[in-house]
Amino acid sequence: MSDERDLLLNRRQKRDTWLERAGSYRNEFRRENLAGDLHSKFVDADKAALEAAGEPAAVAGRVMLRRVMGKASFVTLQDVSGQIQCYLSKNDLGDEQYSEFTDLWDIGDIAGVKGVMMRTNKGELTVQASEIVLLNKTLRPLPEKYHGVTDREIRYRQRYLDLIMNEQSRDVFRVRSQIVHEIRSYFVNAGYLEVETPMMQTIPGGATARPFVTHHNALDLDLYLRIAPELYLKRLVVGGYERVFEINRNFRNEGLSTRHNPEFTMLEFYQAYSDYSDLIELTDDLLAEVTRAVTGTTKVSYQGLELDLGKPSARMTMAEAIVEFTPIDEAGIDDENRLRDYLKGLNLTVEPHWGVGKLQCEIFEAQVEERLQDPVYITQYPAEVSPLARRNDLNDAVTDRFELFIGGREYANGFSELNDPVDQADRFRAQVELKDHGDDEAMHFDQDYVDALEYGLPPTAGEGLGIDRLVMLLTDSPSIRDVLLFPLMRPL
Numbered sequence: 001m002s003d004e005r006d007l008l009l010n011r012r013q014k015r016d017t018w019l020e021r022a023g024s025y026r027n028e029f030r031r032e033n034l035a036g037d038l039h040s041k042f043v044d045a046d047k048a049a050l051e052a053a054g055e056p057a058a059v060a061g062r063v064m065l066r067r068v069m070g071k072a073s074f075v076t077l078q079d080v081s082g083q084i085q086c087y088l089s090k091n092d093l094g095d096e097q098y099s100e101f102t103d104l105w106d107i108g109d110i111a112g113v114k115g116v117m118m119r120t121n122k123g124e125l126t127v128q129a130s131e132i133v134l135l136n137k138t139l140r141p142l143p144e145k146y147h148g149v150t151d152r153e154i155r156y157r158q159r160y161l162d163l164i165m166n167e168q169s170r171d172v173f174r175v176r177s178q179i180v181h182e183i184r185s186y187f188v189n190a191g192y193l194e195v196e197t198p199m200m201q202t203i204p205g206g207a208t209a210r211p212f213v214t215h216h217n218a219l220d221l222d223l224y225l226r227i228a229p230e231l232y233l234k235r236l237v238v239g240g241y242e243r244v245f246e247i248n249r250n251f252r253n254e255g256l257s258t259r260h261n262p263e264f265t266m267l268e269f270y271q272a273y274s275d276y277s278d279l280i281e282l283t284d285d286l287l288a289e290v291t292r293a294v295t296g297t298t299k300v301s302y303q304g305l306e307l308d309l310g311k312p313s314a315r316m317t318m319a320e321a322i323v324e325f326t327p328i329d330e331a332g333i334d335d336e337n338r339l340r341d342y343l344k345g346l347n348l349t350v351e352p353h354w355g356v357g358k359l360q361c362e363i364f365e366a367q368v369e370e371r372l373q374d375p376v377y378i379t380q381y382p383a384e385v386s387p388l389a390r391r392n393d394l395n396d397a398v399t400d401r402f403e404l405f406i407g408g409r410e411y412a413n414g415f416s417e418l419n420d421p422v423d424q425a426d427r428f429r430a431q432v433e434l435k436d437h438g439d440d441e442a443m444h445f446d447q448d449y450v451d452a453l454e455y456g457l458p459p460t461a462g463e464g465l466g467i468d469r470l471v472m473l474l475t476d477s478p479s480i481r482d483v484l485l486f487p488l489m490r491p492l
Contacts, residue, residue: 007141014104015137021100026135029112032058036081038117039125047119057127059084060112060135062164064142068102074126075101077111078164085126086113092130101132108164110136156481157489169482175294176471176483180247182290183267183467192243192269197232199225199249205449206230206388208431208441209252212262225251228464230388231449233270234417237460238452245269247467258479259409261468261487270462275416276400279461280377283404283412284312287470294474302473305373305407313375313404318364321378325368339363353437357382357397370408377402381415387427387443389415404465411470414463421453 019025038057042050061079071090076083090098092115105111114131143165155162155169162169188194202221204211206228214223229246236244250266271278287309288298298310316324319333332338339359343350348366350359360382372378380398383391389399401415418424428450434442471483481487 008139011106011137011139011141014106015139018100018104018134018137022134026133029060029133029135030058031060031079031112032056034081035059035061035077035079035084038084038127039082042117042125045117045119047121047123050117050119053117055117056114057117058112058114059086059127061110063105063107063109063111066105066107071098073101075105075111075113077113085120085124086115086132087118087120087126087128088113088132089129092128093132097132100134104137105134106138106141108138108140108142109134110138152479152481156487157492159485172471172475172477172483173485175475176467178294179290179471179474180467182293183286184247186286186289187243187245187269190243192245192271193241195233195236195241195244195246196248197226197229197236197246199251201226203444203446203448205443205446206232207250207252208385208387208443210254210440212251212253227252228266229268230462230464231446233268234457234460234462235449235452237270237272238455238457242272242458243270256488256490258481259469261480261484263488264480264484265467266464267467268462268464270417270460272458272460274461275459276379276402276414276461279414279463280313280315280402283414283463283465284309286465290470291474300473302407302476303478307375307406309375313377315377315379315402317380317398318360318378318382319380321368321372322360322363325371326363328363333360351437353434355384357384361385369405369410372405373407375404375406377404383427386415387431388418388424390418391423406473409469410466411473412463412465414461417457417460417462419453419457419460421450424453425450 038059042055059077059079061077063075064078064083065074065076067074073088075086075088077086088098088101112133112135113127113129115127115129118126118128120126143161184194200214200223202223204224204227207230209227211224211227214225215221216223228250229248233244233246245267247265247267249263251263254260254262291298291300291309298308300307300309322328323330323333326342328338328342334356336356336359339356340350343359343362346366348362379402380392381389381401381403383397383399386399386401389401392398392400399415403410404412418427428443428445431443432445468480468483471477472480475483477483
């Protein structure tokens with residue numbers, strides 16, 4: 001601890017000395033070149049060609065390496081594009097600038113360098129400095145170079161250190177940005193209108209989840225952070241926007257895990273005059289296009305699992321999946337007593353008011369989901385657990401709904417929308433009864449949404465797709481915290 005205090009004290013003393021000379025944190029230096037651009041531009045230029053050309057350069061970034069060797073030294077600056085070496089000579093800079101470098105500069109400082117391009121005897125592209133300026137004297141040392149930031153707790157809590165030290169982490173978030181861009185382009189090119197719907201809602205809806213509650217002082221009104229934008233997006237379809245999408249945050253008051261963060265990013269989209277099977281085909285195409293654009297191929301390796309997102313995914317009903325992966329056979333799939341006994345045998349909670357559909361869903365989540373490794377659409381979700389989905393024409397106990405599973409995780413949830421206002425009102429009432437029985441995730445009754453349906457929602461299909469989990473898949477990241485810049489952490 002005393003060594004750390006000495007380091008901090010030494011840096012603070014250097015800062016004071018620097019400010020006595022500079023007068024303030026400097027802001028007049030203008031960078032003209034990025035490190036990555038210089039490497040690209042001069043990749044084929046040899047030592048003699050660079051000496052003859054005298055190409056000027058002005059770079060700036062964080063000092064990541066510092067080698068002082070008497071009257072000549074090297075520093076490596078890191079900017080957003082990469083790293084570039086700089087050669088500092090006392091003869092080129094003069095006594096004052098060179099002594100400032102040797103006496104005051106440390107690893108982690110922010111600096112600017114002007115000069116001309118050269119190549120060292122070892123062949124490394126380098127800026128030969130004619131002017132240097134210290135732009136920020138940092139007070140805390142960076143982690144040791146060869147170990148970087150390897151502690152996951154520190155990486156998540158101090159993401160700025162992780163980004164400084166770990167190129168792999170920087171790459172993950174570049175890929176994340178590209179994924180969002182490709183998704184947005186896909187839907188815009190398909191004629192969808194991008195919209196924004198309320199984050200704070202008087203009635204939470206669109207999913208079965210526990211919401212966060214806040215309070216508006218001026219109106220003396222409780223509000224909820226949205227758990228899904230669904231009901232507002234479908235209001236827009238009622239209004240005549242036949243294809244809409246939104247990429248934005250949802251908030252659900254649930255636990256933290258490698259798969260869950262209370263604040264997460266979703267793509268949600270709706271398409272009139274379509275059904276859920278149309279969206280299954282669209283989703284396969286979307287994933288193939290985005291994966292190809294981001295990685296150059298549709299083949300993905302995720303935590304040892306080899307996938308090809310260019311192939312159509314398999315399809316299986318929930319009942320078929322339960323029969324395949326559990327001891328329950330076709331004769332018992334609709335047997336309420338047998339389903340209850342099976343769940344109790346797993347030492348899981350079974351509520352007395354649950355019907356066959358809810359029991360099936362609990363079994364599926366507990367025993368089947370994690371076994372669905374290859375991409376598969378699970379269809380025909382029970383109506384009991386799908387209060388916003390259209391009932392199947394051949395079996396009104398199930399709905400025209402699917403969820404996409406890859407590697408044992410849900411990635412997307414879509415269905416043909418329920419557009420019968422009478423049926424919707426009845427299902428909202430059933431949700432209210434569940435809430436009265438203590439189900440905190442059950443939906444509220446949304447009369448305004450029912451009113452909107454009474455004006456007529458065209459036959460419509462809609463879907464939500466988790467952006468964070470897609471980024472995990474395409475970057476081979478084991479935890480959702482690896483793909484969130486600032487994940488929620490328990491206070492220290």
